[in-house]
Amino acid sequence: MKLHHRRALFLGAFFLFTVVAPVVILGASGYRYSFQEQVLVPTGTLVLKSYPEGAKIFINRQEEVKRTPAEIQGLSPSRYTLELEADGFRPWRKEVEVQGHRITAEDQILLIPKRIAVSSVLNEEIRTFAVSPDGRNLVYVRPGKSAGKSAGTSDEGESLWLFSLEGEKERLLFPLHTEEKEVLSSDSAINRLLWLMEGQGIAFSVSTAASRRYFILPLSEGGKEGAFEVIPPEKGEIDQWKWSKTGLNLFFMQGRALYRADYGTKSIERVVPDPIQGYSLLDHFVYFVTISPPVLFKQDLGTGERTEIAALPIESEGGLTEQLVLSAHGEIALIDRHKVLWLIDNVPSGRVLPLAGSVQAALFDETGGRLLYQTKQGLIVHYLQEGGTLGAPEAGSYELVVHRRGAVIGPTWYSDQFHILYGADDAVYITETGGQGLPNTYSLLRIPGEAPKFVYHDRDQVYFLFRNRLYQADLAFGKPRSLLGSRS
Missing domain, CATH: 2.130.10.120 (Prolyl oligopeptidase, N-terminal domain)
Structure with missing residues (x-):
């Protein structure tokens, strides 16, 4: 081999080992060199999942090669504008923050059909x-x-x-x-x-x-x-x-x-032999609140055996009734006569924690890890469990998902347990929960001239009356049953 060939080979190898190799190693380790700041910065990962799958991904208006579901690595820490598009569906858009050495997930994206x-x-x-x-x-x-x-x-x-x-x-x-x-x-x-x-x-x-x-x-x-x-x-x-x-x-x-x-x-x-001021049923148990003193009990409907859960810091006056709210897994919430929402541990001598005031209604999701409640300001989700990705709400945190002072009718969890359906004015809406930034809210149905008193069923069907005729709206959006979070 001639001398100049050996020199070129040596210089090429030197370049690979001194320049390219460190870049590859640093990239694999989650770093990227910022030419603007002239420093190494840690990179983050963005995870996107949607239904339907195969949606086009745009980051800061630049189309990505990948389609959903996708894991996009090597992103510099920054705020990004995300957009998803699919034929026949309304576009989805949101701003999210990506941080170094963290995974940012938007993995419950529901694309709404145009019709x-x-x-x-x-x-x-x-x-x-x-x-x-x-x-x-x-x-x-x-x-x-x-x-x-x-x-x-x-x-x-x-x-x-x-x-x-x-x-x-x-x-x-x-x-x-x-x-x-x-x-x-x-x-x-x-x-x-x-x-x-x-x-x-x-x-x-x-x-x-x-x-x-x-x-x-x-x-x-x-x-x-x-x-x-x-x-x-x-x-x-x-x-x-x-x-x-x-x-x-x-x-x-x-x-x-x-x-x-x-x-x-x-x-x-x-x-129950005692006078009570509210009750709820779960499996073969009845939960109830006595009047004087105000105590929460659990009683076996078969044997009559009762267990004291907690003494309640509420008044024991007559005339009004407390609202007991139970999840399928036994989490307990109570709305007292003064519209204060309490969270109660379902164990003997359980803790009783006040959550919010002026509460009109409350509903757990299927997991019991989130509590949706309604106030005069709108709809709020209280998170009892912590998410594992960047932007996921922490345990004990709150999210205002619907800010609305007007009447909100029949709020309920959608079947994936990450969206909420509710009625307002003459329409039925669906809104997101749990992601970064402001949730996307979409109008699904408009019922001209009538309040949307609808009935939603877990088979993703909405039933409503319009001019004394019964109609059905399909909210499955073509999803196979195996993808629905609430299915067994």
């Missing part, structure tokens, strides 16, 4: 309805003026019907027998509807100007069982209807007493 599929469920006028817990059936009230169109119904009052959302079959539920028809008259109204025991029965009330009557009705295939009339132990109405998985039972309060109406035994019994 939401809406369809009519029933071709007749209805007054109210309720969707079963499994999402397969609904019951609805047909106004009295149209009840006479079907055989076997009464022309003098409203009627209650069962409709299968899968088979599109309907069946008259009430009145069906002679004694049931006598309950309804021209001034009767079938009011509150409550599904029982995962859809195996229903409770409802029939009211007139002079009285109100209550019924439990099983929904077997044959439909031969009659309704059981629940006669309140005392005069007056009953409230705080709830159901459990322990049987075809209706739990209710009358005054300060908690009762259980059992369809199987056709009986009514008092569940």
